[in-house]
Amino acid sequence: MKFFADTANLDAISEVNQLGILDGVTTNPSLMAKEGIKGEENIINHYAAICKMVSGDISAEVISTDFEGMMKEGRRLARIADNIVVKVPMIKDGVKALSALTAEGIRTNCTLIFSSGQALVAAKAGATYVSPFVGRIDDIAGNGMELIAQIVHIFSNFSIKTQVLAASVRHPLHIIQSAEMGADVVTCPPSVILQLINHPLTIYRYLLNAQS
Ligand code: G3P
Numbered sequence: 001m002k003f004f005a006d007t008a009n010l011d012a013i014s015e016v017n018q019l020g021i022l023d024g025v026t027t028n029p030s031l032m033a034k035e036g037i038k039g040e041e042n043i044i045n046h047y048a049a050i051c052k053m054v055s056g057d058i059s060a061e062v063i064s065t066d067f068e069g070m071m072k073e074g075r076r077l078a079r080i081a082d083n084i085v086v087k088v089p090m091i092k093d094g095v096k097a098l099s100a101l102t103a104e105g106i107r108t109n110c111t112l113i114f115s116s117g118q119a120l121v122a123a124k125a126g127a128t129y130v131s132p133f134v135g136r137i138d139d140i141a142g143n144g145m146e147l148i149a150q151i152v153h154i155f156s157n158f159s160i161k162t163q164v165l166a167a168s169v170r171h172p173l174h175i176i177q178s179a180e181m182g183a184d185v186v187t188c189p190p191s192v193i194l195q196l197i198n199h200p201l202t203i204y205r206y207l208l209n210a211q212s
Pocket of ligand 1: 006026
């Protein structure tokens with residue numbers, strides 16, 4: 001299973017990347033804003049910096065909600081680097097844009113997936129990735145992991161190549177459960193990936209060794 005960092009913070013990306021376990025990055029307009037990156041040129045330059053740092057796929061999200069706007073933005077983002085994947089929302093114009101960008105050879109990540117029907121539509125439109133938001137489903141007393149299992153099952157029934165990218169992943173258990181369900185990718189804050197490393201028994205043994 002691939003690990004993507006869900007952040008636009010270069011230091012945090014670099015910290016996980018240096019461990020040799022980072023396969024890509026996902027971002028969105030709010031993560032960019034959190035880093036104080038504003039304005040089209042600054043945003044493009046920031047994406048370019050991430051693409052240079054990490055060789056895997058980097059999702060860059062469109063902010064338009066109409067077909068023409070998404071196409072214009074999508075083409076612009078795709079020109080930044082070969083490893084850019086254009087992130088498009090699961091709305092009707094978004095589905096049209098997924099199909100059109102795919103026809104142009106531009107890879108896509110369909111975001112804001114909350115049902116297996118939406119995932120199936122995105123896959124039919126040629127999405128490279130679908131991003132079900134597990135944490136936000138859990139937030140409303142649903143079961144995000146059941147959705148991951150359902151999508152993985154449906155895609156496997158038809159050998160669909162679209163990759164299942166578990167998003168809105170909030171804690172290490174979400175990562176482990178995504179792996180159990182067969183998700184192709186998880187994306188989460190780098191701190192959550194780093195939490196996987198820690199175990200009290202490892203630390204205990206390490207401390208004992210250090211004392212002897
Ligand atoms: O991966 C999507 C992510 O950025 C949303 O996460 O925690 O705001 O639901 P969250």
